[in-house]
Each structure stands twice: as C-alpha cells, then as structure tokens.
Amino acid sequence: MYGANSCFCSLKRIFNYYFAFFRPVCPAQALLPSVPTSSNPFSMQFTNTQKRSAAWCSIAVVATLAIWLLAPVLTPFVIAAVLAYALTPLVNWLVESCKGYLPRVLAVLFVELLLIIAVLGLLLLVVPIVAKELPLMREQLPQVVDRLKTSVLPWLAQFGIELSLDTASIKAFALKYLNANYEEALSQLMSSLKLGSSVALAIIGNAVLVPVALFYLLMDWDAFIARLVRVVPPSMRHAFDEMTDEADMVLGQYLRGQLLVMLIMAIFYAVGLSLFGLDLALPIGVFTGLAMFIPYVGFGIGLLLAILAGLLQFASLKALVMVAVVYGIGQLVESLYLTPRLVGERIGLHPLAVIFALLAFGQVFGFVGVLIALPASAVLLVAMRRIMLRYMSSKLYKE
Structure with a gap:
C-alpha cells in the first residue's frame, strides 16, 4: 500500500509540473508571488493590449462582412x-x-x-x-x-x-x-x-x-x-485624429493633383486632335482627359476611341499618325512631368497601387469597392507608414 501511495504522489507531482510549465504566463507575473490559479490546463491569460487588438480585429471583420453583404444597398x-x-x-x-x-x-x-x-x-x-x-x-x-x-x-x-x-x-x-x-x-x-x-x-x-x-x-x-x-475611446482619440488628418492630407493632395492633371490633358487632347482636323476632337479629348482618373485604363479607352474616329473619318494611315503623335506626346508629358510635379510620388499613391486598389476593392465589394478604394488606400498607406516607423525604431530592427 505504501508503494502504491508513493507512486501516485510522484505521478501527481509530474502532472502538476507539466501543466505549470506549459501554462502561458505574462513575464511580469513571473516576478510576483505565486497565487492560486485555475486547475484548467487550457485556460489562457491575455494582456489588455491583446484584448484591445482582438476587439478591433473583430470590429474590422464584422464591418468588412457587413459592407460585402450590403453592397447593393450601400x-x-x-x-x-x-x-x-x-x-x-x-x-x-x-x-x-x-x-x-x-x-x-x-x-x-x-x-x-x-x-x-x-x-x-x-x-x-x-x-x-x-x-x-x-x-x-x-x-x-x-x-x-x-x-x-x-x-x-x-x-x-x-x-x-x-x-x-x-x-x-x-x-x-x-x-x-x-x-x-x-x-x-x-x-x-x-x-x-x-x-x-x-x-x-x-x-x-x-x-x-x-x-x-x-x-x-x-x-x-x-x-x-x-x-x-x-x-473612439478617449485614450485613442489623439492617435486617431493624427492618423485621419494625415490620411485626409494624402487623399486630398492626390485628388487635387489628379483633377488638375485631368483638366490639362483634356485641353491638350482636344486641341491636338482638332489641329489634325478630327471632327470629334472636343468630345474625345475631354473624355480622354476625364477618364484618366483611372490610370492607364482611361488613356487606353480614349486612344481606342481616337483611332476608331480617325479611321472612320479619314480612312487612311493619316489617322494612325495623328493619334500616335497626339497621344504619344500627351502620355510623355503626363507621365514624365505633370504627374510627378502635380500629383507627386512623394504622396506614396503610385499609379500601379491605385490600379491594384481599384481592382481589388471592386472584386471584393463590387461598385461600392471602387468608390471606397482610394480613401481606404490612403488610410492603409498612413497605417503602413506608422508601422514602418515603429519597426525601424524598435530593437528588432536596430539589432
């Protein structure tokens, strides 16, 4: 009987040591005196930061699901x-x-x-x-x-x-x-x-x-x-205000610069096509300039319209030469001078990023996604900048 009791006590001590070792404990708790804990080996303890992060992630998931389900109504x-x-x-x-x-x-x-x-x-x-x-x-x-x-x-x-x-x-x-x-x-x-x-x-x-x-x-x-x-919780309002102000500045600079580029290019294409005698120079030029809000895609649609109108009006290679000259010069001026100076790559919204955002949000949320693509991209850009700043100032990066 004594041997059986001794063996049972040894097994009990082994199991207690096993569960105590593998139970997650906050590093600060290791310095505190031991207190009675739950006997459940699967119980976990989360910090307040982890709880807040989980709550915000849950809110983001619910909001994304709601937008996806209610897209036609929204x-x-x-x-x-x-x-x-x-x-x-x-x-x-x-x-x-x-x-x-x-x-x-x-x-x-x-x-x-x-x-x-x-x-x-x-x-x-x-x-x-x-x-x-x-x-x-x-x-x-x-x-x-x-x-x-x-x-x-x-x-x-x-x-x-x-x-x-x-x-x-x-x-x-x-x-x-x-x-x-x-x-x-x-x-x-x-x-x-x-x-x-x-x-x-x-x-x-x-x-x-x-x-x-x-x-x-x-x-x-x-x-x-x-x-x-x-x-927004009061403790997070200062950071929230800073982030939204920066996102508003980025999006505002992009939209103002892009609208100015669209206006200049609409005038350029309308005048350039009219100099070659195209009857539909004004509507096609204005449409091309306004459609440039979607980078490259709008330019491609305007180019096809100009080629079609030129071929139908002149029925010769003059149409191709006309379109090549006007749209070639326009693309060079817009890409090499206007967009870098007026929109500015310093903002961070690269044209390829804009195209990807429009396609990705449109694929997930439909037409509503196309509408919220640019504001969401500006917010994500600001968030990524802040994450990179924290990472580069952390010990993980410096070590």
Whole structure:
C-alpha cells in the first residue's frame, strides 16, 4: 500500500509540473508571488493590449462582412458620402465667404445644382460621339475592313505576324446592327427596360436617392464626423485624429493633383486632335482627359476611341499618325512631368497601387469597392507608414 501511495504522489507531482510549465504566463507575473490559479490546463491569460487588438480585429471583420453583404444597398449612400467628402470644403467656403448672409441650406443647394449640371454635361459628351460615329461606321466600316485586309495584313506578315480577318462577318455585322434607325433602337431599349424592370427601378431609385443623401450629408457633415469621433475611446482619440488628418492630407493632395492633371490633358487632347482636323476632337479629348482618373485604363479607352474616329473619318494611315503623335506626346508629358510635379510620388499613391486598389476593392465589394478604394488606400498607406516607423525604431530592427 505504501508503494502504491508513493507512486501516485510522484505521478501527481509530474502532472502538476507539466501543466505549470506549459501554462502561458505574462513575464511580469513571473516576478510576483505565486497565487492560486485555475486547475484548467487550457485556460489562457491575455494582456489588455491583446484584448484591445482582438476587439478591433473583430470590429474590422464584422464591418468588412457587413459592407460585402450590403453592397447593393450601400451603393447610393457611399456615392453620396464620397461626394460629400469632396464637396464639403466648397460648401464651407461659400458659407464663410458670405459671412452669414448665405444660409448653409442655400449653399448646399447651389453646390448640388452645379454638380448636377456638370454630370449632365459629361453625359452629353457621349451623344455627339454616338450620333456621329454610327453613320460613319455604317458607311466606312466595310471600306476600312477591305483596306486593312489589302494593306495592313500583308505588312504585318513581313514581320511574321499572321492574322486572319473575316471581312464577310464584319460586313454582315455592320449591315445587321448599324442600319437600324434611332426609332428602332429606342423601341429596343424600352423593351429591354420592361424585361429588366428591377434593374431600371434600381437605377432610377439610386439616381433619386443619391442627391437626397448628399443633401443631408452636406448639411450635417461636421456633426456626423464628430459623432464618429466620439465612438473612439478617449485614450485613442489623439492617435486617431493624427492618423485621419494625415490620411485626409494624402487623399486630398492626390485628388487635387489628379483633377488638375485631368483638366490639362483634356485641353491638350482636344486641341491636338482638332489641329489634325478630327471632327470629334472636343468630345474625345475631354473624355480622354476625364477618364484618366483611372490610370492607364482611361488613356487606353480614349486612344481606342481616337483611332476608331480617325479611321472612320479619314480612312487612311493619316489617322494612325495623328493619334500616335497626339497621344504619344500627351502620355510623355503626363507621365514624365505633370504627374510627378502635380500629383507627386512623394504622396506614396503610385499609379500601379491605385490600379491594384481599384481592382481589388471592386472584386471584393463590387461598385461600392471602387468608390471606397482610394480613401481606404490612403488610410492603409498612413497605417503602413506608422508601422514602418515603429519597426525601424524598435530593437528588432536596430539589432
């Protein structure tokens, strides 16, 4: 009996030592006197910093999941929030400039009216392009196809590039789809709207909801931001204010510089194409400049439109030479001078990073992701800068 009791006590001491060794203990607790602890070997102790980090990570995960699930509903509100962020300084400037003689509600209505006029003006740029290009495509497309087959394809064959061009199918396409008049196209559009009534209602609803949401956000933007700041714990508000101010500065510098680049390039392309005698120089040039908000993608779309318009109007290599000269010079000026000087790589939002952010957020959150891509990128950029500063000042980096 004595031997069995001795063996049992030895096993008990071994198990107690095992669980005491593997139980995670904070380094500061090792210097404190031992206190009774739970007998559960799987119990873990977390520091306050770890608890706060876990709480913020949980909030971020829940917010991301909510945005992903509610993306279709959030679209008009996110559009209104982005517009309110961009237009609030203008509203504040109008109110302060009038020194109390202009109520804020009138300033908001005036800014919204200017925005609606600008959007309608941009949409009207598409009308002359469509109205001019459809008859030209109907008349010139068969000739352009024959010219490509007889001149361009043999020239490419000299360099070992073999391409096949089905001219009969292209001509059949032109005869089938481009000979329809505007009345038939309008009737087809109306029938498609009837078939997809939910889509049409969603578009109309968003078109109405965005100005309404924008009005209320512009009226109460400062109060809305103040309410959001009050949610942040008091101990973290100073760091939160510094981070949001820096992100606002980065995003503001990028947007102001990019808008100035877009304006300059729109004027350049419109004037350059008009000097070569292109009829659609103004709408194509302005569209190319405005589409450059999406780096490289907007330039590519404008380039294709200019090539198409030039080939349909001139039906010769003059169109290719014209587009190559204007868009080649424009791309060099924009890439080598305007963007580095006006946007500035010192901000840190490289064009490739902008493209990746737009594609990544768009893939995850849809159209809402495209809208929040740049603000989120600015916040992530500021966060990465702060993390790098802490890392480079830590012992891990210096050792």
